[in-house]
Amino acid sequence: MIDNGNDNGLFFIIITLVGMDLKKFKNGKSNKALIKIAGQCLEAIEDLHKLNFIHSDIKENDTKRYHRAENLAMGRIGTEFEGAVHLLDFGSCLKINEVAEEFAGTPLYASVAAMESKMLGFKDDLESWFYMLIEWIKFNLPWRGKVYKEILELKKELRDDKLSTFKEVFGEVDAKKAKEDTFFIDFAKILRYIDSLKREDTPDYDRIHYFLQCAFEKISKETGTSDDDDDETLVKKLNEFSRAPYRHLEYKNVSLNFSFNSPEKGNLTTFKCYGITGKPCGLKAKVYVTGSEKLWDSALIESVENEECCEKLNKSFNKDQADIELKPGVQLGSWKVLSGIDAKGLFKVSNIKTTDSQEYSLKASKLNENEKSVILKLKISKGQLDKLCHIYDDGNCLGHDYFVLTSLGPTLEELLVDAIEHKFSLATTYSIGIQCVDALEQLHSIGFMHNQICSKAFAIKDGDPRSVVLYDFQHASEIVEHAAEPLNDEDLTKPFKSCVVSPPDDLESLLYLMILWIDGVLPWSNIQNKRLAMHMKLKVETTEEIRYLLDTVPFSDTIDYSGTKKVLFDGLNKRNLQTAHYDWEPS
Known part of the structure; x- marks a missing residue:
């Protein structure tokens, strides 16, 4: 938009001069070009949604008896925007959660919810966009020329893969008959994803871009390089304005x-x-x-x-925390390096002052002050805090800070990667969750919060696959009484990190981590909208016990560690879950 104003009661806007309207421009274009155009249309819709507006009437153009309005148009030929799609007409826009007075859209492309006069959400624009895409590729829609009631019925039939309407659009894409090399499978996935959204959901536009890209790749593989140089040039120009998923x-x-x-x-x-x-x-x-x-x-x-x-x-x-290369044979104090650095950033070492062959783990890096304080307190405890790694020695040598700790086996992250479907069973999750609660209680008891609860912060002891310990304290901070700081946008979208201001936040992060262990994924891991991420955390579906704890722990100033463990113990007993065997232990 260049300018806008009001002249004698007439509102006006001045926008960039555009080129041909999309309905004319797309004629005769290849499927590859059409998919790239559709991707740009999707980006334009996403940009509108970011402003909290729903378009509510997505289509190519609006042709009426006395009026023709272009909804979508291309950039002018010969300009820098020649390959860009522009969304133009916003006369039907609604604010999110605004109720439309009556249906005034185009039945051919309108969503099912719009035709049933329901409140609209972002997903409804995507549904209209999808119908437009199908018409471009198939040259028609099954309900074109039908009356209102028939249009609505046929759109509903499109969702049923057993009915002719579905097969007319997508072909045979059921699990037994589908051929994965047909791009219509990816179109069916787009519709199913859109239908899976609730009205209030913010769509994952990148997921749809991904399915479009899959379709584009399949078409490219099928057709190869086009003999039409103009079409290949057009695809390249469109690609300049198309965002990769x-x-x-x-x-x-x-x-x-x-x-x-x-x-x-x-x-x-x-x-x-x-x-x-x-x-x-x-x-x-x-x-x-x-x-x-x-x-x-x-x-x-x-x-x-x-x-x-x-x-x-x-x-x-952080280069101060960078792993330091220590070759086997190097000595730090009384400790001799036996092997190179492992996935945990640790070296295997032995004590040259003893005659036994016991191995230990050593971390060498520039330690921050909080990490040094935790290490010192663990050293003084002499192993009494059994769920925190036992610190045997620390010091500075060859310009490196180092500390020697219990010899560790794989981290929970490594075990999760190796697990079936990258998940832990409920019995294993609750059992190790109880041990993790013990670890947090012990860390909090010496005056520190962890601040970065994740699978790789915990490991099992070398030689004791049933004993889980907390060993990484790089992000620890001292527990102090202070007012909460303003939230950082990034904090709300971190997979396991709530906005840590007090010890209960460590436990809340652990509960989210347990959901990951059970389900293999956190729903908000890739959500960038901070409000949506927070909403998803508050409403996440999980087990009865974890849901109860999530409804209580974040709203408490202190932690009832015993009560938390009892909830998990009761969950094990109620389901008669056996804990004698962890998922990673041999049968």
Whole structure:
């Protein structure tokens, strides 16, 4: 928008001069080009939703007897916006949660809820957008030319894969007959995702972009490079204004934007990191998923390439905490390094002043003051705090701070990666959850909060697979009485971190972590809208015991550790769950 105003009671706006309306422009275009155009339309709708408005009448254009209004148009040929789609007409817009006086949209594209005169949400714009996409690809809609009642009925039939309306649009895409190389499967997934949303939900637009990209890849594989140079040029121009689907993944405590690259055989999918500049930085991550439709629900990084290329990762990585390379044979005080650094950032060491062959773990890094204080108190306790790692020694040598602790086995994060479907059973979750509550109680008893409760902060003792200990205190802070600080947007979307201001927040984070262990995913892990993330935390569906604790713990000034453990114990007993065998123990 360039300007707006009021002249003699006439409101006006001045906008960028656009080119051809989309209805004319799309004629004769390839499916690859149409999908890129649809992706840009989706981005325009998302931008409108960010302003808390619903369009409520998404379509190509509005042609009436005395009036024609362009809803969507392309940028002018010869300008820098030649390949960009513009959303223009906002006369039917509604504020979110605003009730429309009456249905005034276009039945051909209107959502089912709109046609039934229900309150609309963001999902209804997406439903209208989807019908428009189907018409572009299929050249028609099953309900074109029908009366209002028939249109509504046929739209409902589109949801039933046993009915002819569904098969007319998508073909055979049921589990037994579907061919994964048909892009209409991805369209069906888009509709099913839109239908899964509630009116008040904020959609995950990137999930839809991902399905569009999957369809684009399949079409490209099927058709190859077009002989039509104009079409290939158009696709490239459209691609300049098309955002690649991306999702946020935590890597080394840094939230990175990974975009879809290409699917691979099995359950691995490669993603490119879009770093700071919004362009691929070179870092690639192979992500494990249990199916492409679950890519936005659960994904674990299996391996990373070109890590050093990511400027965002390098800037965020605290060099004072960087792992220090110590080669086997190096001595720090009375400790001799036996092996290189492991996934926990620890070295295996032995004590050269003793004759036994016992091994210990050693961490060497620049310790912050809080971490040093925790280490000192654990050293003084001489192992009496059994759920915190036993500190045998600490010091400074060769310019390195170091401390020696109990020899540790794998972290809970490593065990989770190896678990079936990356989940723990309820019996294992509750059992180790009780041990984690003990660990938090002991840490709080020496005057510190943890602030970064996650699976990799806990490990099992080497040689004792049933004993879980808390060993990482890098983010610990002293418990002090002070007013709560303003919330940081990022705090609300961290997978396991609530806005930590008091010890109960450590326990709340642990409860969220237990949901992850049970379900394999947290619903808000990749949600960037802070209000939505908070709402999802408050309403998350989980077990009766965890739900009860989430409804009480965050609203308490103190923690009833015994009461918390009793709730989990009672949950085990009520279900007659056996705890004699943890998931990672041999049968």
